[in-house]
Amino acid sequence: MAEDDIYTKDGTTDFKNKPAIKKQTGTWKACPYILGNECCERLAYYGINTNLVNYLKFQLNQRNVEAVNNVTNWSGTCYVTPLLGAFMADAYLGRYWTIACFSIIYVFVRNDNFDIITPSIGGLKPHCDGKNGCHPTGLQTAVFFIGLYLIALGTGGIKPCVSSFGADQFDDSDEGEKKKKSSFFNWFYFSINIGALVASSVLVWIQTNVGWGWGFGIPAAAMAIAVMSFFTGTRLYRNQKPGGSPLTRICQVLIASFRKFQVQVPNDKSLLYETVDEVSAVKGSRKLDHTEQLR
Template identity: 40%
Template sequence: MKLLQQGKKEQEMTKREGAMREESEEEKWVHDESVDYKGKVPLRSSTGVWKASLFVLTIEFSERVSYFGLAANLITYLTKVIHEDLKTATKNVNYWVGTTTLMPLIGGFFADAYTGRFPMVLFSAFVYIMGLILLTMSQFIPSLKPCNINICHKSTKVHEVIFFLALYCISLGTGGYKPCLESFGADQFDDDHSEERKKKMSFFNWWNFALCFAMLLGATVIVYIEENVSWGVAALVLTILMALTIIAFYVGKPFYRYRRPEGNPLKPIFQVIVAAIRKRNLSCPSNPALLYEVPMSEKSQGRLLSHTSQHRFLDKAAIVEDKHVEQKNNPWTLTTVTTVEETKLVLNLIPIWLSSLTAGVCVAQGSTLFVKQAASMNLKISHNFTVPAASISSAAAIGTLICVPIYDKIIVPILRRVTGNERGISILQRIGIGQTFSVMVMIVAAIVEAKRLRMVPNSNTMSVSWLIPQYMILGFADSFSLVGLQEYFYDQVPDSMRSLGMALYLSVIGVGSFLSSFIIIVVDHVTEKNGNSWIGKDINSSHLDRYYWMLAIINALNLCVYLLLAKNYTYKNVQRREMEHGGRKSDELEMVP
């Protein structure tokens, strides 16, 4: 009897050991539809996570140094070198920033649908560096220089053509860079592995940390070179830095995890809408289990989403009729629950995107009117050193560099224990905190500008250090709103649209810049009728304090609308297969907040 019991125990132990070996073997590989550079299932230990994303961060860092080195001081170049007035220069900066942040919608779409993210990044790198080379040539080749003499009151037409061609070539390159790099970096973490999923949440924080460090270098070192050495030397430095990081990015190729493009990501959305319209006369079943879905074991790509109660009309696209055999072969008449839910996700993005545009308007002030404020103030730090006006924007980067590590390493762990949420607080709550800071930015900016204007008649010049608080608060706002928007537009879009999702995040800043230009035009048109325009030809004849108060009110009203949207928002409901502690758990549902 004892021998029999001992034999059973040995059999059970053998089974357990076998199961553990199978689980350990399963843990070695990444099963999230990604592949390695040879097109095979990636080995977890040698691909992805931080070892791969650091290569991605490197090339993104150099691109952001270039962007901020140009964007932070562009209004100064347009007014002092090309000799544009304040309104024209501000609109040109906003148009360029807007175009640069809207081009990713095109690049993100083609990456998701046809090329994949890695090839799109390489193509965009070539276009981007061509723009930097053109910019460098416009400063060194005599026939392309701004002036034929050292001092002139108007730049040559050929220089303006080459200069703006270089700028918009950089915009075109950014169209593939920005949406693909960040989503490609996030792809290096497995959503079905609990430890990697937590690292992905930190990835967005540290991504923004690296971006702000790049902004700090761009707004200080590069701007200093532009102001005190030459724009040509600055452009040459940026070109060399970009070339080196492109090489480094390509060297990291064996460490990456790649996602294959899944075709036009917008097509399934149109199929759901068409199928729902065709079945508009049908009634949705009370039991969602009666709706059509492909079993997880039969699904070749992507994850399954569980049914949610919102936008019930779209559920009709998944109703199975008597002729369901023919329907299953025609996605324009019958779609799965997952496809319906992905369409609902896209519809949910629209109000959040619209209510986030005011954050983009606030960001636009940091590289335009805030810089002109700084230029009119006392820029001397000591008798021997004068800080460039554009470099004061580095205070925003410093604010973010302070805020992100504190939030990621101290606040999030505490909130995780308090709320039980993996993120500490939900994504939309984080964005809401950022929007609250945006209101504070405009209030502080209005108070400081009013004080500066009162000192102008007495020929007193306010110290530029007065602008530090509004820039610091802008950095805090970015730490919450912009990082939150990055995570939101990556996480809450369908898996097949993640590059396009990052492009939608960038479009918040792009449309915000265009919206800022539109507001300036409207405000100038309305206020100049009284002969006292809020935005005049120069900073001292303007009333930017009133303009900032108006933006503060707009942001406050928008925040109220946003809070209502966030309160009623339904997050992505994923059927996740959890991988943890070397084993694979059973399928389970998880709402992703």
């Protein structure tokens, strides 16, 4: 094999920050650990979200409207925090370290909240009796919501990075690997749906019929497995280097588009202002192919 064919050509590196070796990293060798992480993380997330209204009503003694409003606010936060996670990954940490750091936040919060360890530390579990329901104190409610929103922060660092991190395991300059990437995304969404299905059926039944401790303990264990799965594949991953703030580049494109909207685009793409190298001039990014779209 020629020396040029030993390493990937998309700028990815291994866990030692050296050029990634094709035969030893990436592709389907690395993907099972990423898919396992995503499946368990989605099971943990939907294990909270699916039955959270009932938890707030019966354990925190909230009215139905108040409980639904709190769940809606929390769900909305879970879909806003990925903006922060994506920015941190692209600009500073890279996808691997963003997933790793936010997963650790996620798993520690899961194990310190939701009826699992909290009963043993300062009576943080609300007192419940068979007739009048539960009677949480202000401190107990505050600790619960702090943990809940830390979980939103954790999922915000995982959600935007896992799919693109999986795509990083396939070199687009290699036609064979490029074809395998579409198969990865099929398995990726299959993993999401498996996690959501188990959470919405099995875990909801356990929470309702067995107890909240088991109902939230199983997702916490699943999240711990997700973290272990992710770290197990560290030596096999291909990593893209962070390329600085994407917001800066977006602003540059908008300003350049406004200033040059009357410029005629040449038919010959060789006349376009392009870098002569095969890789992008932006550190950590791929060079895009020329297309006729968005002229």
